[in-house]
Structures are given as structure tokens and as C-alpha cells.
Amino acid sequence: MINKLKIAPSVLAADFTRLGEEVRAAEQAGADWIHFDVMDGRFVPNISIGVPVLQALRGATSLPIDVHLMIVEPDQYIPIFAEAGANSISVHVEACPHLHRTLVSIAQAGCRVGVAINPHTPAIMLQEVMPLLDIINVMTVDPGFGGQSFLDGSLSKIAQLRAMAQAVGRDIDIEVDGGINTETTPRAVEAGANVLIAGTTIFRHKEGIQAGVDALRAAASQGANSTS
Numbered sequence: 045m046i047n048k049l050k051i052a053p054s055v056l057a058a059d060f061t062r063l064g065e066e067v068r069a070a071e072q073a074g075a076d077w078i079h080f081d082v083m084d085g086r087f088v089p090n091i092s093i094g095v096p097v098l099q100a101l102r103g104a105t106s107l108p109i110d111v112h113l114m115i116v117e118p119d120q121y122i123p124i125f126a127e128a129g130a131n132s133i134s135v136h137v138e139a140c141p142h143l144h145r146t147l148v149s150i151a152q153a154g155c156r157v158g159v160a161i162n163p164h165t166p167a168i169m170l171q172e173v174m175p176l177l178d179i180i181n182v183m184t185v186d187p188g189f190g191g192q193s194f195l196d197g198s199l200s201k202i203a204q205l206r207a208m209a210q211a212v213g214r215d216i217d218i219e220v221d222g223g224i225n226t227e228t229t230p231r232a233v234e235a236g237a238n239v240l241i242a243g244t245t246i247f248r249h250k251e252g253i254q255a256g257v258d259a260l261r262a263a264a265s266q267g268a269n270s271t272s
């Protein structure tokens with residue numbers, strides 16, 4: 045694997061009454077990024093957290109914060125999330141009629157450029173923007189909720205996207221998002237993913253956050269061994 049394996053706990057599953065503590069515990073446990081899910085009740089049938097929470101979190105961690113915008117018409121909010129402390133921003137290909145323009149504006153706002161792709165959307169939809177991308181978020185559940193089951197059909201798409209990235213000579217971080225646990229991780233890594241986004245498996249692990257991060261890292265090395 046060219047890209048370093050990264051673990052990105054999704055704060056959607058954290059205890060919001062103790063968000064700062066939870067994120068600091070994830071950082072101490074060796075997490076690489078913090079994943080921040082923004083839902084608008086329109087693109088997805090749920091409403092989550094937004095700019096003021098991101099600003100608060102920015103003060104609680106020095107880890108990169110990876111913002112996943114599950115919102116319609118994201119363009120107007122890109123500079124606002126960048127200013128609030130996002131290090132990377134992913135918009136949904138399904139929400140962006142002018143995807144190229146939107147991705148350029150993420151780079152202009154000083155963030156790493158990401159695009160998220162729903163389970164039903166084919167990989168080919170990203171072909172023309174591949175040279176602009178730093179991150180692809182492959183949704184491995186239908187977006188909108190934590191705690192769902194991994195969709196196995198995503199595995200072939202991860203492999204396709206890894207091959208498309210290599211074909212344009214880019215070391216794109218390929219994230220998997222939804223239903224990531226010790227059983228799905230080796231298969232996702234084997235298919236070509238290198239960023240494991242996990243909410244439930246980390247923040248709701250019965251032995252605590254450290255145990256959740258350790259379990260995912262151990263599971264990832266099984267997938268990495270089978271690719272080498």
C-alpha cells in the first residue's frame with residue numbers, strides 16, 4: 045500500500061455531553077484524523093452538527109479534522125467550514141452539479157479536496173475530477189446515520205477507484221465510511237482503502253476508545269498482509 049493507513053474516529057458516535065474529552069481520548073489512543081459528519085435534513089434524512097461545534101472541536105484537538113458535508117448546495121458553506129477549522133472537506137458527487145468548480149473552491153479555501161460517493165453511484169462519475177482529488181470517501185452505507193451495516197457491494201468500487209487513482213499517478217487517500225469494524229476492515233484494506241472512518245466501533249467500544257482504535261489497527265494489518 046502506498047498511502048499510510050489512517051484511523052479517523054467519527055464523532056457522530058461520541059458522547060456529545062463530553063465531546064472534548066472523547067476527542068482527546070481518541071487522539072491519545074493514536075487516531076490520525078477526526079471525522080466530522082455534517083447532515084442537513086435534506087441531502088440525508090437526518091440533522092447532525094455544524095459550524096459552532098466544529099469551532100469548539102478545533103480548540104480541543106491538534107489532529108486534522110476531516111469534514112464530510114452531507115448537504116445540498118455545499119458551495120456557500122465551504123469557506124465557512126474552512127475558516128472554522130476543517131483540514132479537509134468532502135462534498136457529495138450527488139449534491140454537486142458543478143463538481144469541478146466546487147472542488148476548486150475547496151482547494152482555494154486552503155483545505156485538502158475530497159469527494160464522497162454514495163453506494164449506488166458508479167466509480168466512473170469521478171473519472172474527470174481524479175486529478176483534483178486528495179481524498180475519496182467511499183460510502184459503505186447509505187449516508188445519514190451511524191451504526192449501519194457495511195454494504196459488501198462497495199468493495200469492488202474501492203478497488204476500481206484505487207486503480208483509477210493509480211492510473212492518473214495520484215496517491216489519493218481512499219476512505220471507507222460506514223459499518224467499519226474488525227470484520228469489514230481487512231476486506232476494505234485489501235480492496236485498496238487506507239483511511240478507516242469508524243464511529244460505533246471506536247466511541248462505543250465496550251472496553252473504551254483505546255481498545256477500539258487498537259482493534260481496528262490490528263484488523264487493518266490483516267488486510268494489508270493479504271495485499272503484500
Ligand SMILES: O=C(CO)[C@@H](O)[C@H](O)COP(=O)(O)O
Binds near residue numbers: 223
Ligand atoms: O457519514 C457517516 C454516516 O452518514 C459516517 O461517518 C458515520 O458516522 C459512521 O458511523 P459508524 O457506521 O462507524 O457507526
Ligand SMILES: [Fe+2]
Binds near residue numbers: 080
Ligand atoms: Fe462520514
